[in-house]
Amino acid sequence: MPRAGFRLTDRNDGPMPQARTLRSRQRSRIFVMDIAQATATLIHESADRLYEAPNWTPSGDLILNADGALWRLAPRPGSIPEPIPLEGVPELNNDHVLAPDGETVFVSANDGHIYAAPLAGGHATRTTPNDGEAMRFLHGVSPDGADLAYIRIDLDDAGAWGVPRLHTIGVDGASDTPLTDGAAPVDGAEYSPDGSWIYVNTEQFSDEPGHAQIARLRPDGSGVEQLTVDERVNWFPHLSPDGTLAYYLSFPTGTTGHPADVEVELRLVRGGDWANATSLVHLFGGQGTANVSAWASDSRRFAYVDYPIGS
Numbered sequence: 001m002p003r004a005g006f007r008l009t010d011r012n013d014g015p016m017p018q019a020r021t022l023r024s025r026q027r028s029r030i031f032v033m034d035i036a037q038a039t040a041t042l043i044h045e046s047a048d049r050l051y052e053a054p055n056w057t058p059s060g061d062l063i064l065n066a067d068g069a070l071w072r073l074a075p076r077p078g079s080i081p082e083p084i085p086l087e088g089v090p091e092l093n094n095d096h097v098l099a100p101d102g103e104t105v106f107v108s109a110n111d112g113h114i115y116a117a118p119l120a121g122g123h124a125t126r127t128t129p130n131d132g133e134a135m136r137f138l139h140g141v142s143p144d145g146a147d148l149a150y151i152r153i154d155l156d157d158a159g160a161w162g163v164p165r166l167h168t169i170g171v172d173g174a175s176d177t178p179l180t181d182g183a184a185p186v187d188g189a190e191y192s193p194d195g196s197w198i199y200v201n202t203e204q205f206s207d208e209p210g211h212a213q214i215a216r217l218r219p220d221g222s223g224v225e226q227l228t229v230d231e232r233v234n235w236f237p238h239l240s241p242d243g244t245l246a247y248y249l250s251f252p253t254g255t256t257g258h259p260a261d262v263e264v265e266l267r268l269v270r271g272g273d274w275a276n277a278t279s280l281v282h283l284f285g286g287q288g289t290a291n292v293s294a295w296a297s298d299s300r301r302f303a304y305v306d307y308p309i310g311s
């Protein structure tokens with residue numbers, strides 16, 4: 001979700017979200033992490049534009065959002081992001097995923113809808129129907145490219161936000177199906193590489209508001225399994241394309257939601273051993289750092305963003 005400081009259990013009576021901007025003396029820095037070397041390489045740094053949520057295309061480029069638009073960046077030090085010209089779509093937020101064909105990008109917009117657009121640029125087409133006032137935040141596309149997994153937050157007549165629920169929907173806008181009932185907030189839905197699971201972060205396993213843990217469930221909503229069990233607040237599970245690794249964003253104990261500008265960790269899971277995840281990097285960030293999967297197709301590297309303030 002795009003709004004800094006938004007708590008899963010909060011309700012919002014204000015305006016719709018807007019594109020985030022850097023604070024005074026803040027920078028956004030885009031890194032590539034090499035798993036084998038356990039080293040991070042700085043690719044691009046900006047004091048003018050807040051880049052968020054990298055994806056990695058099959059052709060080898062990074063896709064990020066900033067200023068309500070999409071940008072393309074080669075994952076080489078010194079590269080400069082280039083805008084992707086999209087038409088027919090409102091201001092975007094930081095939830096976007098790439099279709100398996102490598103030619104289409106699905107994006108969430110701040111009007112509450114999901115759109116499909118050519119990754120090379122061009123006209124966007126709305127995917128979600130007008131079926132009530134709601135915000136929709138996209139996180140996953142099935143391996144066969146047929147379905148999307150998104151988070152839906154219904155709005156009441158006063159514009160207040162309800163509890164986030166997991167939905168799936170066909171890329172043609174058909175068969176919109178709720179998989180959770182709103183009893184507990186859920187977010188960060190992403191398909192496993194074989195399509196047999198949807199991985200999420202959820203507050204289902206705790207009575208403490210905001211205490212999200214990683215879990216998974218079948219695409220029909222059955223078979224819910226808790227994967228992380230610890231005192232930290234864990235968000236946004238991302239599985240490598242070969243299914244052998246995963247990383248997720250881990251907030252300090254007591255964090256509510258997935259705020260910006262806090263000390264966080266990126267944790268690595270090997271061989272499905274979620275109970276023994278290891279910390280790869282400590283950074284200042286959170287919101288925007290790893291909202292969507294940024295794995296390279298070789299399953300050896302992923303991208304992320306941090307947001308230091310000051311020198």
